[in-house]
Amino acid sequence: MNQQQMEQYVSGRMSGEEARAFEDYCVANPEFARQVEFEQRLKAGIAQVARGNTAEFVRSQNPMRWSLAAAAGIVFVLFAGFFIYNLVPRAAPVIMAAVTPDTRNDGTPLRLALIRGNENTPELPKGLVRVAIAGLFDTGFQYSIALDRLDPKRNIDTVATLYGQHPASPVTLEVLVDSDQLEPGIYSLRVRKQAPSEEALDFEFLKH
């Protein structure tokens, strides 16, 4: 077994038979298995960090640059005073968040499911809404959830995205949505298994 096979296994790109042979090899080779487990934990840790947002992966974190920026910021604030206060960008409100053990019972529940022949689009209640997406989910994988706004021409504007979401169960994937942060319109939650060649599922709802 080699590094490439390890990457294929961890990313779920192996066929069932290959994966079983790989697992048998891991059980017989503890040192190799430890390497695989670190790879699994690295992937899981990255998904965990990216649950809120992915800015951490793209922003510059050079300490020297931060120090210079901080010093420049202080000088800037001293000179600009009150006017600067009004210009400081506020933190963007959180529109969509992962359900954690602390928030497991928060919000008004809304259940979204793909029901054949159903022409009624569910309505999003006001306030914080705990959306339970019903479907068949693989608990061994993580899912990304994108909240898209659909205009009358069905153009898509992605409002927020969450990565690395674990299904609450094999039949439910949950997410919190702050309805008050959304403009009225038609929205869709696009759910995609974070694995190669996986098609997304779209769950539409209406915000009044």
Place this chain on the structure above:
Amino acid sequence: MDFVPGGELSRRIREGDVSAESELIRQFEPGLRVLLRRRTGGDFGLLQDLVQETLLVVIQRLRGAGIEDPAKLAAFAAQTARNLAIASLRKTERQRTDVDSEATDRNADPSRGVEEIAADVESALAVRALLRELPQPRDRLMLKRFYLDDHDKEVICQELDLTEAAFNQALSRARKRFRQILEERGFSKRDLLNLGL
């Protein structure tokens, strides 16, 4: 650690050698964790339980009837783990008799255990520390593309203007450092507070 062949371990366990049982646990546990991590969806408590249960089943079998081909002991242990994981999933599904009920969804989902959360936090903290240390924004983006977006190496190399050798080198460094950070486990209270999970 020297690897003891399955046939040899089987014979010693059958003969009542307790040290052979300890060797079996040391040898098989890492691989069983890999296999079961994939099947337990981040539930660290369940992962631990299934690893223990698998080892118990294998040892009891070796103490008693033994297995057909002792040379294939690792494969037998792996298959036992798979069977137990499937049985566990079925049990969970049986407990969710009314999946359409809001109340069931609210109440039947087991909260994640403290151990599981601790494991998640540990990996996430190590990733945070790793990201802080990476000097090039391109390296951080590379990790995101590879592990989070599951893009192919070739695509990432093209997108970030990297040679495959440079990609592999950066990935190897990141893996090595991640492992070091996890093994050192030098997280401060501030790190825990800043994690905000």
